[in-house]
Amino acid sequence: MDSSDLIETSIVIPVRDRPDLLVECLRAIGQQSIDFARCEVIVCDDGSQENIRGAVQSWVPFFPHFKLVRQRPLGPAAARNLGIRNSGGEIVVFVDSDVLPEKEMVRQLVEYLKVNSSWMGAEAALIPCGKGSGPLWDAPVSVEGGRFHTAAIAYRRGALVRAGGFDEEFKFPACEDVDLAARVLEQGVIGFVPGAVARHPRRRITLRTHWRGQRHWKYAAILAARYGFSAFPEKSAGVFPRLRIALSAVVTFPTGRFLTGLKYMRHSLAEGSLACAFALFDVLCGLIALPDILISRIPERRTYIESQ
Secondary structure, three states: HHHHEEEEEEEEEEEEEOHHHHHHHHHHHOOOOHHHHHHEEEEEEEEOOOHHHHHHHHOOOOOHHHHHHEEEEOHHHHHHHHHHOOOOOEEEEEEEEOOEEEOOOOHHHHHHHHHOOEEEEEEEEEEOOOHHHHHHHEEEHHHOOOOOOOEEEEEEHHHHHHHHOOOOOOOOOOOOOHHHHHHHHOOOOOEEEEEEEEEOOEEEEEHHHHHHHHHHHHHHHHHHHHHHHHOOOOOOOOOOOHHHHHHHHHHHHHHHHHHHHHHOOOOOOHHHHHHHHHHHHHHHHHHHHHHHHHHOOOOOOOOOOOOO
């Protein structure tokens, strides 16, 4: 019997650089309460310039089924598709390279999918960690589900194939996970497993962070035009979805951040003032993003994963 026939679960970890964080992620994966004889770990290197191979070297003997696959820098969506193509499990668990899954996370996601036949996916709780706090620190959060962060989520292979994989038009880490979820939700339920927990470090928000954020509005416009929602499925984009995203980029989103900064001045005048300044900069970023939001072409949703 081929060893691939034993694989039930595939853990796919996309990475670009930051090998130190990848090592910590692999350490947490190695502590999972699962049978590694029936589980493979696939690290998908998205064109890293840093030494990813050296970072994973010591973990290769630890996992009975381990792969390191590499591509030129195409983005996290393409890296995850690379992992799917190289995987053999009927359940594919996605874990980002900077995420620390708690011991029971993978086991619980897999078991819930086995028990609930109508579930096409199982979402873990994603909790921020680290010392930073306040409006100048950020991390993805999912405490009640419905966020579909691919930082910690599992899908049935069949659902991924029918969805066509991740849309590789999403070159940056924004909205590609929700786009996939929208297509999977057409097939069935993506359940939430509160006992499956992963920790995501908070990161300091800078002017560069805000500048990079303006390119994400293009992807939000794609979601709105394709599926009629803004950011997440429960938030309707209305009759004029592109205008709704444009309003969010220039007015709603910066205003919310500005008010948050004002409130935080009671705790720290310096941090709150800087957050307000960044929010004003967001208005400029939103204006720059308007052509992408209002007039750019909405690409057709391609199929990136074929059935084997």
